[in-house]
Amino acid sequence: MVYILPQLPYDYAALEPYIDRLTMKIHHDRHHQAYVDKLNQALELYPVAKEWSLSQLLGSLAELPDQVAMNIRNNGGGHANHSIFWESLTRDAKELPSPPLLAVITMAFGSFEGFKRQFATTAQQVFGSGWAWLVVDEDGQLAITATANQDSPLMLDQVPLLGLDVWEHAYYLQYQNRRPEYINAFWQIVNWTKVTECWQKNGG
Incomplete structure (x- = not known):
């Protein structure tokens, strides 16, 4: 499995004035992209793990070689966390949950x-x-x-x-x-x- 950077579900400026356009662009295009790139590099060192889902990878760190586990912990975690974060936000927010x-x-x-x-x-x-x-x-x-x-x-x-x-x-x-x-x-x-x-x- 090769991981890719998910597209934002809104424009960079959509969340202004609460989060500005430049922050969103740098955060998504540079920081999140770096986590994706380094996660893929880590998996090249341990190809068997390419078949695992991201949840499996993060839940099975003890089964991986130490250096691979550390890279997946940092960069797989970064990819998973940011993917959730983008989806947690919207320009059309409701005041309350369902x-x-x-x-x-x-x-x-x-x-x-x-x-x-x-x-x-x-x-x-x-x-x-x-x-x-x-x-x-x-x-x-x-x-x-x-x-x-x-x-x-x-x-x-x-x-x-x-x-x-x-x-x-x-x-x-x-x-x-x-x-x-x-x-x-x-x-x-x-x-x-x-x-x-x-x-x-x-x-x-």
């Missing part, structure tokens, strides 16, 4: 606003580079988690539903060191339709 998902979020976190606060706090507290996630955990329950660098929830047998990239390259041109502003802006462009679809496909 009623069934909203009910489950409310049950898990006390309220939708409580969920947003906990998610934002998790994103803000990521030290350095990483991600905040809404996932279906190993027990089939909704949970908010964080991963460092390009580690993926797929490595932990979790299903990522919504991801927020808090690497500086995701926001620095527009927000500089003001990560909380970027996190707050994120809620204006969340693709709850896509999040709901993913949740439904995974037992919701």
